[in-house]
Amino acid sequence: MGLLKVSASPHIRHEDTTRVLMSDVIIAMIALVIWGAYVFGLRVITVTAVSVISCVAFEFLFNLIIKKPSPVGDLSAVVSGMLLAFNLPATIPLWIPVVGAAFAMIVVKGLFGGIGKNFMNPVLAARVFLFASWPSHMTNYSEPLMRLPLFGEGIDAVSSATSLTLLKSGQLPDLSVKDMLIGNMAGCIGEISSILILAGGLYLIVRRVITWHIPVSFIGTVAIFSLIFAPSEINALTYMTAELLSGGLMLGAIFMATDYVTSPVTPKGRLIYGVGCGLLTMFIRNFGGYPEGVSFAILIMNLFVWYLDRGTKPVKFGGGKKNAKA
Amino acid sequence: MALTFKGGLHPNGSKITARFPIEVMPDPQTVSIAMSQHIGAPCTHTVKKGDRVLKGQIIGLSDSPLTCPVHASVSGTVTSIVDRVGAAGQKIVHVVIENDFKSEYSPDIKENTKALAEHSFEEIVEIVKNAGIAGMGGASFPTYFKIASAKDKVTKLIVNCAECEPYITANHRLMLEKPEEIVKGIRIVMHALGIQECDVAVEDNKLDAVRVLENTLAGDDKIKVKVLKTKYPQGDERQLIYALDKIEIPAGKLPADVGRIVINAETSAAICHAFYSGMPLINRIITVTGNCVANPKNLLVPIGASFTDIIEFCGGYTGEVEKIISGGPMMGFAQWDENAPVVKGTASILTFKKENKKTAFENCIHCGKCVGSCPMRLMPLYFASFAKLGDFEACREFDVLSCVECGCCTYQCPGNVPIVQYIRTAKGKLRK
Structure with a gap:
């Protein structure tokens, strides 16, 4: 008889590991890759593959160099890779996702201690970095259904304005609500189809990977803000619909702002965080220098996560005021 | 609608023995009775080596206001009085009795005739x-x-x-x-x-x-x-x-x-x-189960019976045993000694087979599942991260001392963080 194993309770564990949760996120995003490939051509697959492979490779190599056990098995780098690709236009030169992946996995995630330690969403930080460094590449959107081939440069594609650039200049995009909802429009690879993103979000909520708090408060705040501050010459509801279905709002609210590491853990904290993201998004969209504010809004709110966690610490069981007198 | 509370979780019940009637285990050859089986002052043994004791006779007492006398669960001879290290690491005096199989009851045990x-x-x-x-x-x-x-x-x-x-x-x-x-x-x-x-x-x-x-x-x-x-x-x-x-x-x-x-x-x-x-507490019902015991049972066993004897009565192990737990899988204590004796608080003995599972390394991903499942409405992730840094005062600020160690946080944790273990470390340091 061998020695008995002695360990602290509990002695059983739930089967959902980080890897299982990340697999669910990947499942929720697969339809977005397929839809992106349908609208912008097979080049979407190439961009996504390059991005995913670079993220995994940089995470693996970085941990190899610093002599830490490889965390690649938790699949979080795959999720990052897919999300990074989702934030790029289909015409993007293929070296850009490689640079972005290096920035996300090494500078933002690795140097701060790897998964769970980074204080900013690596993908969004990389997106902003790429946006600031190569703005023309990052905003070179191709026409929907003008499909780009699997291989070859996409730079010669005819550029198309996104609905956000139009909104910024006070015009309504020339698109039907149906086209905006299903994602028949110009934009980044994974941000166009609101309906598929919402379906993915619903899947994640049902599977208890994320909770409803951040998506609902984020999107809800944008909706209310745009209803109140709609330009007088445009119908408020039409304006709100355009704001909700344009740009990266849905992708941001459902897949980016809910990143575990960089969002609060309490229900109240998550609601405040979502409202903050929504307000900042609308401030930037309306008063800022950029047409899109989702990335900046989330990154700024990332910085408040510790204070939101601490500030919304639940009242412990039996610690309420009602109980204080008892 | 059934009544309930907020938080908590639904682990797989695994109540394999729910349909098995309670069996009575025959008294074993020897019993080893702990002098401290309760919260409060431990008892001092009132018998010495060589004494004959009767079933139900008091063998441990204390003058302290908060304590609980201990009785012999078989009749026989005291063969030794030994120190054993309990599952929680503390030394406890045990009275070891060799059973004479006469099952002679102490004359103190009398039926109550008053209404x-x-x-x-x-x-x-x-x-x-x-x-x-x-x-x-x-x-x-x-x-x-x-x-x-x-x-x-x-x-x-x-x-x-x-x-x-x-x-x-x-x-x-x-x-x-x-x-x-x-x-x-x-x-x-x-x-x-x-x-x-x-x-x-x-x-x-x-x-x-x-x-x-x-x-x-x-x-x-x-x-x-x-x-x-x-x-x-x-x-x-x-x-x-x-x-x-x-x-x-x-x-x-x-x-x-x-x-x-x-x-x-x-x-x-x-x-x-x-x-x-007039019968004192000298036996109790325990569930013997887990994936490493041949015949899981609900058993009436004498206090002081060793886990080895009990598992043998249940047909022995079915493979290489890795863990023996006294109590449930969520809050029970892993035993280091398979000869540990049953005490008044032993509700079950769980045996688990050795599994060749690669243990994932621990890593908090800040998912907040522990916060959602904590029935005391605490934030367990911060106990783990502050205890890891040695900042026990921060653990106190997050109310670590209100933790009941139910294990929900650790059960749920996708990052494999042994949160309860960190909590115990923090509590231990803060109480010093």
Whole structure:
């Protein structure tokens, strides 16, 4: 008889590991890759593959160099890779996702201690970095259904304005609500189809990977803000619909702002965080220098996560005021 | 709708033994009886090597106000008095008795001829104290002390039959097979405290037991069977009182402070034995189960029987055993010694096979699942991260001392962080 194993309770564990949760996120995003490939051509697959492979490779190599056990098995780098690709236009030169992946996995995630330690969403930080460094590449959107081939440069594609650039200049995009909802429009690879993103979000909520708090408060705040501050010459509801279905709002609210590491853990904290993201998004969209504010809004709110966690610490069981007198 | 509380979780029940009737294990060759089987002062042994002892005879006593006498569970000869290291790492004196298989009872054990109504509060407390009854749900708080300190404070008795830990079915079987003993125990406590209300709380995965109890209680409108939603840790008395009455026990207070006294089902049966037949607590029902024992059973075993003897009676191991747990899988103690003896608080023995599973390294991903499942509404992730950094004061600020160590956070953790272990480290450092 061998020695008995002695360990602290509990002695059983739930089967959902980080890897299982990340697999669910990947499942929720697969339809977005397929839809992106349908609208912008097979080049979407190439961009996504390059991005995913670079993220995994940089995470693996970085941990190899610093002599830490490889965390690649938790699949979080795959999720990052897919999300990074989702934030790029289909015409993007293929070296850009490689640079972005290096920035996300090494500078933002690795140097701060790897998964769970980074204080900013690596993908969004990389997106902003790429946006600031190569703005023309990052905003070179191709026409929907003008499909780009699997291989070859996409730079010669005819550029198309996104609905956000139009909104910024006070015009309504020339698109039907149906086209905006299903994602028949110009934009980044994974941000166009609101309906598929919402379906993915619903899947994640049902599977208890994320909770409803951040998506609902984020999107809800944008909706209310745009209803109140709609330009007088445009119908408020039409304006709100355009704001909700344009740009990266849905992708941001459902897949980016809910990143575990960089969002609060309490229900109240998550609601405040979502409202903050929504307000900042609308401030930037309306008063800022950029047409899109989702990335900046989330990154700024990332910085408040510790204070939101601490500030919304639940009242412990039996610690309420009602109980204080008892 | 079944009553419940907020937070908690639903682990796989694994109640393999729910349909197995309680078997009586024959008394073993030797028993090893711990002098401290309860919260409070340990007893000093009143017998020495070579003494002959009788079944039910007191062999350990203490003068301390909070303690619980210990009795011999077999008749025979004291062969040694030894120090053993218990599962929690503390040294405990054990009296080892060689069984003479005569099963000769101590003359102190006498049937009670006086009716319940004629007993005073003090007499009942004395009976419970002399019988050495300590809470049999696992915490082992001396029951006489609980009853004594509830006098004039409580208005309702709650009998905890939740049995929310996976695997364990001892209380379930007791309710099915000997419901009248539980009910008699309830009436004794109600009479002692002069209270008119009792809830018997059962989870809704044991509806057969609910029916049996309701039949036993037919016509008694003071004692009600309440059905609770099956959820862990429903059996924690704070969550139990909340589920039944929607009262939160204020932090640092006891059930008596909100007018409730909570006792375990088997404790109630033990009170019944002590009162009517004068029998002290010398045996108990345990569930022997897990994936490494040949014939899982619900067993009536003498206090002091070794885990080895019990597992042998259940057909031995079916493979290489890696873990033996005393208690449930969520809060039980992993044993380092397979010869550990049964104590009054041992509700089950779980055996687990060696698994060739690669253990993932721990890494908090800040998902917040621990916050969602904490029944005490704490933020367990921060206990783990601050304890890891050695910042125990920060753990205190996050109310680590309110943690009941139910294990929900750790069970849920996708990052494999041993949160409860960090919590214990922090509590230990803060209490120094």
